[in-house]
Amino acid sequence: MMRILIGFIALAFLASCGGDDGPPPAPQGALLVFPEENSECTTGTDVNQTSSQVTFRWMASNNTDSYTLSVVNLDTNVPQNISTAATSASLTITKGTPYAWSVSSRNSVSDQVASSETWLFYNAGSQTTYAPFPAQLVHPSSGSTVQMDIANEVDLQWSGADVDNDIESYEVFFSETNPPATSVGLTNASTMELPVGVVSGTVYYWRVVTTDLEGNTSISGVFDFKVL
Template identity: 35%
Template sequence: MNKILKLIPVLAVAAVFTASCSSSDDGGGAGVAPTVPNTAPTAVSNLVYPSSDLLCIDSNITFEWAAATDVDNDVLEYTIRVATDRDQTNIIAQQTTTNTSITIQLGSGTAYYWNVTASDGEDNAAASSTLAFYTEGNGVSNYAPFTAALNAPAADALVDAGTTTLDWTGSDVDVADTLTYDLYFGTTSSPAISQSDLTVSTIDVTTVAGTTYYWRVDTKDNNGVKSIGQEWSFTTN
C-alpha cells in the first residue's frame, strides 16, 4: 500500500511535465514569422526627356527619367518602350536597363510615344504615363498634331448612366496651329462620326444603363493635317 502511495506523486509530476512539453510543442509553430509579400515599386513619376510634346532636332535621343522607389530595396530594372501610337501597339524600340537614361536612334520626321516600366525582379512592375514627342524632319514646315490623349472616362471604365462627359487632350508641336476634333461615338466598335470640327476637348453625351460605348477622337490642325485617334470604350451601370 505504501509503495502505491509513493508512486502516485511521481505519476502526477510526470503527467504535468508531459502536458507542459505538449503545450510547448503545439505552440512552437507560432514563433515562425509569416512570409511578407514583396511590394511592387512605385511608378516612374517623371519622364524628364523628351518632355511632353517636344520637337527634338536630333533623332539620336537620350531618354531620361526619375528613379522609382521600392520599399523592399530591390534592385530595379527599367523597360523603356517607344511606339508610333499612343496605346503602344506598334512598338519600334524596347530596351531594359538598371540606369535612368538610355540612348536610342530613331527615325526623323516622326511622332513617337514613350513610357517606362519599373520592375523589381519579383514579377512586380509599375508603368509610367505615356508622353509624345516629334523628331524633326528635313524641310518639314508643318507637323501633324499628336493623337488625342484620354482623360475621362478611363479606358474600360464602369460609369453611371445618364450624362457622361467625354474628356481628352489635343496637342501639336506647331504651337501656332489651331486644333479641331472629329468625335466618333456609338455602341459598336468603329463607331460612326457623331460630331465634326469641334473646337472644344470635352463634351457631354447621353448614355443608357447596361451598355458599352465606343469612341474615338481625330485631331486636325488648321493646315488640314489629321491624326487618327485610338478607340476607347466604357460601360454604364
C-alpha cells in the same frame, strides 16, 4: 522569478525567428527627362533616310533594380520595348512620326511595378509643320462599364497636345459600331470633353480627330465602353 525569465526568453525567440518585417519595398516611378514632353526631338543620330536613333533618359527611381522603356509609334500603335539597369536606352525610330514613351520600374524582391508618366514627342523629320499629336482618350477608359447621369449622358474626356501649339478643334466620333463613323460634336482647342446621350446596356465606340490651324489632322485610337 523563473516564470518571468522564461517569458523573456520566449519573447526573444519569437522576435528573432517569427517577426513580421512587412512587405518588401515597392519600386517607385521614374521621372522622365528626354525627349521632353510635347516636343520635337532633333538630336537623334541618322540611321538612314527614314530612321534615326534616339537616346531616352530618365532619373533613377527608389527601390529599383531594372527599368523597361516603352516607346509607342502613335501612327501605328506599335510599341518597342527594351529592358535595362541603366537610366538611359537607345532605340531606332521613324523620322517625322509622333511617339509616346514611358518607363516601368521593377525590383527583384517585389512583384509590384511602378509606371512613370507618359510623354509625347515628334521624332524630327524633314517637315517644318507638324500635325497635332493624336488625342489621348481619358474617360471612359477602354473596356470599362460606366453609369450614365440623370440626363442619360456620359461625359467623354480626352487630352490633346501639339508641337506647334496651334490646335484649332477636336471632332468627336461616337456610335455603336467600330470604327465610330458618326460625328457628335466639334469643340475648340481648350475644350476636351463632350457629353453624349447613351442607352443602358449598350456598348459604344468613340474616337477624336484633332485639327490644327494649318489643316493638319490626327486621329486617336478607338475606345469602347458599356453603359450600365
